[in-house]
Amino acid sequence: MNLQEESQLVAQAKKNPDAFGALFDHYHPKILAYLIHRTGNVALAQDLSSETFFKALSKLWQFQFRSISFSAWLYRIAGNELNMHYRGKRPVSLDALMENAGFDAKDSSDLVEELKEAEEKLSRQKDFLEIRKKLENLPFIYQTVITLRYLEEKEIPEIAEIVGKRQGTVRSILSRGLQKLRDMQQI
Amino acid sequence: MNKSTPDLPLHRARLRRALLASPQFEGSPFTFMKKLLPIGLALALLLTLNFVQKPDSTIQITPQASAEELIDDVTSKIRALSSDDLIVLEEKLGVPDVKMILEEAQQALDLRDITLHEETVLGLDDKEYCIIVLENLYALASDEPNCSAFFKDFRPVVFTASDGTIFIISVGQDLVPGLIFSYSSPISEDQTLTFTFAGMPTLSEEESVHFGLVAFNRDITLEENRSFLIGELPYMFEAAE
Numbered sequence: 059m060n061l062q063e064e065s066q067l068v069a070q071a072k073k074n075p076d077a078f079g080a081l082f083d084h085y086h087p088k089i090l091a092y093l094i095h096r097t098g099n100v101a102l103a104q105d106l107s108s109e110t111f112f113k114a115l116s117k118l119w120q121f122q123f124r125s126i127s128f129s130a131w132l133y134r135i136a137g138n139e140l141n142m143h144y145r146g147k148r149p150v151s152l153d154a155l156m157e158n159a160g161f162d163a164k165d166s167s168d169l170v171e172e173l174k175e176a177e178e179k180l181s182r183q184k185d186f187l188e189i190r191k192k193l194e195n196l197p198f199i200y201q202t203v204i205t206l207r208y209l210e211e212k213e214i215p216e217i218a219e220i221v222g223k224r225q226g227t228v229r230s231i232l233s234r235g236l237q238k239l240r241d242m243q244q245i
Numbered sequence: 246m247n248k249s250t251p252d253l254p255l256h257r258a259r260l261r262r263a264l265l266a267s268p269q270f271e272g273s274p275f276t277f278m279k280k281l282l283p284i285g286l287a288l289a290l291l292l293t294l295n296f297v298q299k300p301d302s303t304i305q306i307t308p309q310a311s312a313e314e315l316i317d318d319v320t321s322k323i324r325a326l327s328s329d330d331l332i333v334l335e336e337k338l339g340v341p342d343v344k345m346i347l348e349e350a351q352q353a354l355d356l357r358d359i360t361l362h363e364e365t366v367l368g369l370d371d372k373e374y375c376i377i378v379l380e381n382l383y384a385l386a387s388d389e390p391n392c393s394a395f396f397k398d399f400r401p402v403v404f405t406a407s408d409g410t411i412f413i414i415s416v417g418q419d420l421v422p423g424l425i426f427s428y429s430s431p432i433s434e435d436q437t438l439t440f441t442f443a444g445m446p447t448l449s450e451e452e453s454v455h456f457g458l459v460a461f462n463r464d465i466t467l468e469e470n471r472s473f474l475i476g477e478l479p480y481m482f483e484a485a486e
Contacts, residue, residue: 075265082264086257091250100251108260115264152260169255176251183249 059084061127068128072119082111085129088210089136095209096140096201098190100176106143108152110136130219137202137220144198192242200235207232 059067070077089110093103113135114121121131181187193201202221206212214232218225 079261079265082261086260087252090253090257094250100253104253104256111260111264112267115267152256152263166255169259172253172255176253179251 064128068118068121078115078118081128085132086111089132092133092205092210093136093140094180095186095190095205098180098187100180101173102143104173105151106136106139109139109150113139126219126222130216133206133220134222141198192239195242196235196238199231200238203228203231204235204239 064081067077067081071081086107090103090107093106093110094100097103097106110132114132117135121128126134193204196204199221203217206217206220207214212220214225214228218228221228223231
């Protein structure tokens with residue numbers, strides 16, 4: 059989706075649920091993947107992604123393409139939800155979010171099964187889990203930038219937009235973060 | 246390395262249904278203003294009860310102002326302080342060499358992490374953000390040790406240079422100058438800084454207000470739960486020239 063298409067969809071999504079649905083379809087897989095990369099925990103990533111999109115929806119009417127693209131805004135929301143989780147705030151499950159919104163949150167064995175399979179698949183990715191464990195020892199900003207660069211394969215300008223820093227700063231963070239990881243390997 | 250992540254199509258479908266049928270979709274500016282009203286009223290009440298009314302010192306909000314420019318501005322002001330003023334400042338801060346710390350700060354600017362209450366920045370309207378920062382600034386200006394959660398790790402120190410410039414500097418737990426604010430208008434140290442907010446405020450001609458925000462972290466580990474928000478400061482306050 060290019061910036062113009064995104065901009066048009068966002069404008070429509072403020073009034074039209076179908077347009078928001080299109081945005082959701084496009085971004086949810088990416089945001090979920092990002093949160094799984096950050097947390098290494100599918101269930102947690104699932105809850106955080108639900109909170110991310112509910113928050114995005116509730117703030118959507120305020121969003122304007124002023125200093126940040128919609129995509130970067132979503133990643134920022136996801137990062138902030140993650141940050142709040144690390145600060146001790148427990149993410150609300152989709153069941154609870156649905157109940158708050160007045161829906162019947164039915165327990166589905168298919169959903170439980172889906173989650174279980176996803177967790178098993180993730181647990182088989184030993185390399186990724188090892189890298190993630192090392193990343194955990196870095197300050198939050200380093201984790202964010204390194205994950206966005208190497209796991210989400212974002213370019214520097216987009217990372218700068220997401221984290222709200224200059225591109226030079228992002229390069230410095232990346233370089234220092236990688237050095238810290240190398241230092242960890244040598245210990 | 247395999248970076249692919251498992252997918253959750255059933256969960257996605259369920260979340261999609263919930264979102265598209267959510268009553269939050271009906272959000273409107275009117276709804277937002279109603280939400281803003283209690284915050285505005287609370288602030289007005291706070292100011293009325295706790296402050297002597299001063300001529301309006303209002304702040305113009307300009308999103309274009311950059312943190313770097315403001316930090317550079319405040320830093321150069323501190324560097325320009327007389328040696329006597331520097332000594333006093335250093336005593337107040339409890340650090341031996343303010344200039345050296347600021348040099349480090351300049352070098353560290355690229356890696357600055359800015360502590361900010363996360364809920365104040367995400368998707369907020371300018372006015373709501375302004376109100377929240379004003380509330381926190383009031384707490385600093387009154388040298389109140391029990392600041393809001395925003396500044397809970399920092400101890401504010403109010404310092405007046407001989408030319409009348411007021412600095413409100415927060416010292417972090419590592420005794421490093423953390424948040425630095427300067428108020429350029431000549432004002433006595435015991436005078437209350439009053440900020441009013443009504444509609445779209447404009448800055449009076451006599452006064453200029455500069456705010457700079459820098460927080461220096463020193464190898465903070467996750468275990469210490471000192472996670473900082475990622476350089477999140479979309480709006481800074483800039484003086485009207």
